[in-house]
Amino acid sequence: MKQWHIAVIEDDAITRDRLTSYFKQEGYQVSAAENAVQLKEIMVLQRIDLILLDINLPDENGLLLTRQLRERSDIGIILVTGRTDSVDRIVGLEMGADDYVTKPIELRELSVRVKNLLWRMALVEQAEINSLTPDNDKVVRFEQYVLDIPKRQLWNNDQQVKLTRSEFELLLAFTRYPQQVLNRERLLSMMTHRNHSPDERTIDVLVRRLRNKLHADLFTAIHGEGYLFVADVE
Structure with missing residues (x-):
């Protein structure tokens, strides 16, 4: 069975040691760093599957670092922040983070979020293996x-x-139900397959990102209900 490798990036020594110790006890390989420079040194030498990233780092803005990491890889990123402002969380998601938790950290909640994200990543890896065999029935056109x-x-x-x-998960959910209004809670459930979901505003952030990337107004917001994917899907 694969042992996942987690990197804990936290400048507070007590929090860093607490997270490192906890996830080692949970059976993960764990590397720890107190700043962005140390993280980059670790990533040069080892494969990291998921990063627990503090937004407030001494040498680099954690949100900008998130964007840099996302531009270069599909690594799992969970932001750890002491900020309670929802704007900061939304910006983090827009930069490419997969999830976020706020301090003080509830370790069991964080563990659930880590397990669910890694489970999704495992599905991605399996899908990449399956992609070696052509399957025209699994191509969607719109x-x-x-x-x-x-x-x-x-x-x-x-x-x-x-x-x-x-x-990708959100777009796939939309293509499964074109011309139908889908509320945010349902979209979250189709994306993550987890009971404890991020704030439903996550969907608004992801829809905005898809609109920017697809350069087409394929997503119509239905006030008080959710979103409608207006394209004809084949």
């Missing part, structure tokens, strides 16, 4: 786009549109 489900890729004619894991 407008000028082609969504290749086994390969988890979106194409605009001959140009690939880069999607994060969360963006």
Whole structure:
């Protein structure tokens, strides 16, 4: 069985040691760093599957670091922040984070979030393995786009549109139910398969990101209800 590797990036020594000790006891391989420089040194030498990233780092803005990491990889990112302002959380999601928790940290809650994110990542890996075998039945077409489900890729004619894991899952959910109004709670359940979900505003953030990337108004907001995917899907 695969042992997942978690990196804990936290400048507070007590919190860093607490998280490191806890996840080691949970059976994970854990590396710890107190700043962005140390994280990058670890990532050069080892494969990291998931990062627990404090927003307030001494040498680099954690939100900007999140964006840099997301541009280069599909690594799992859970933000750990002492900030209670929902705007900061939304910005973190827009930068490409998968999830977030606020301090003081409830370790059991964080453990559930980590397990669910890693479970989703395992599905991605399996999908990539399955993609080695062509399967035309798993290709979805709408407008000028082609969504290749086994390969988890979106194409605009001959140009690939880069999607994060969360963006892909949300778009796939929409293509399964075109021309139907889907509320945020239902969309979250189709994306994450977990009982304890992030704030429903996560969906608003992801829809905004998809609108920017697809360059088309395919998502209509229905006030008080949710979203409608207006494209004809084949």
